[in-house]
Amino acid sequence: MSELKIFPDTDPGSAQVYGDYPAIARELNAVGVLFERWTADRPLSAQADQKEVLAAYREPVARLMKEYDFQSADVISLKPDHPDKEALRAKFLDEHTHSDYEVRFFVGGKGLFCIHTANRVYAILCEQGDLISVPANTTHWFDMGPQPDFKCIRLFTTPEGWVANFTGSDIAGRFPRYGE
DSSP, X not given: OOEEEEEETTOTTOOEEEOSHHHHHHHHHTTTOEEEEOOOXXXXXXXXXXXXXXXXXXXXXXXXXXXXXXXXXXXXXXXXXXXXXXXXXXXTSSOEEOSSOEEEEEEEEXXXXXXXXXTEEEEEEEETTEEEEEOTXXXXXXXXXXXXXXXXXXXXXXXXXGOOEEOOOOGGGGSOOTTO
């Protein structure tokens, strides 16, 4: 089940917790983060390839591409047996920004996005059916957990937008990790 925890950025032990979609969307929207729920227009197998996945979500992907001028979409997948899972997890565990939106739609699996804004940390456990769009230049980090298992659609305006600009802050290490 999707869950949002909002912490004061100085107190990782104290959080407001939201578990219902309308409340999660409302709280995230208040800080400029888009959170939606999507459903496929056809059944998908766990082995569905990029072409099948994008076809099943054609309408909502096309809507966002038009609305935000995204130029391309792809599908990324990671399983617990991936040989580089530790390095891939570590890559985005520190607070960073991107010069472009970071958009993820969870076709399957789960992951934890943490957004640091307005003296708060918004920890969003995203799961199958959740779309999150982190605005450009918003400080955040992503934790796929020690046993990553997810499949996501990503949307891009430019490939350059995906360069992580690390802040140098140690804040991400002070907050709960996913799956630990």
